[in-house]
Amino acid sequence: MEDTHYSEDELIERLYGVGRPDFHLDLCPDCAARWRQLTERRRERLGEREISPDLLAGQRRAIRAKLARPEPAPGWASRPLVALALAVLMGLALALQGPVLRPEAVMAAVEARFFEDVFREVSRPEPRAVAPVYALFETKGEKR
Numbered sequence: 836m837e838d839t840h841y842s843e844d845e846l847i848e849r850l851y852g853v854g855r856p857d858f859h860l861d862l863c864p865d866c867a868a869r870w871r872q873l874t875e876r877r878r879e880r881l882g883e884r885e886i887s888p889d890l891l892a893g894q895r896r897a898i899r900a901k902l903a904r905p906e907p908a909p910g911w912a913s914r915p916l917v918a919l920a921l922a923v924l925m926g927l928a929l930a931l932q933g934p935v936l937r938p939e940a941v942m943a944a945v946e947a948r949f950f951e952d953v954f955r956e957v958s959r960p961e962p963r964a965v966a967p968v969y970a971l972f973e974t975k976g977e978k979r
């Protein structure tokens with residue numbers, strides 16, 4: 836029985852694993868020769884870009900080893916939803932906190948406040964201890 840020869844398109848389809856599911860290439864020397872030509876041309880084109888079988892085998896071994904390893908117990912950090920929720924909460928906390936104050940900025944503010952207090956104390960004509968004495972005499976209408 837002589838079925839139809841492969842067209843160029845059908846041979847290319849076969850390269851990608853689709854197309855006619857038959858044994859024509861085993862039976863027809865013409866199509867088998869064209870098939871060999873096509874696969875050789877393809878190999879030349881791809882050249883070094885063809886992935887080495889060793890590399891693929893290594894990858895398969897790594898995947899198999901990973902699959903064989905027992906699944907680690909789910910800790911809180913390994914649960915993606917919990918980690919995502921924590922990240923969102925931390926982001927919110929940072930956003931609500933406003934700009935982050937550097938320690939130097941905080942110290943400068945504390946020092947400024949301290950000098951302000953000292954200056955107020957020094958610029959007052961009488962010490963703070965005198966104030967209760969004024970209250971005893973009830974100085975009406977007098978603004979100090």
Ligand SMILES: [Zn+2]
Pocket residue numbers: 839840841859863865866867
């Ligand atoms: Zn043929």
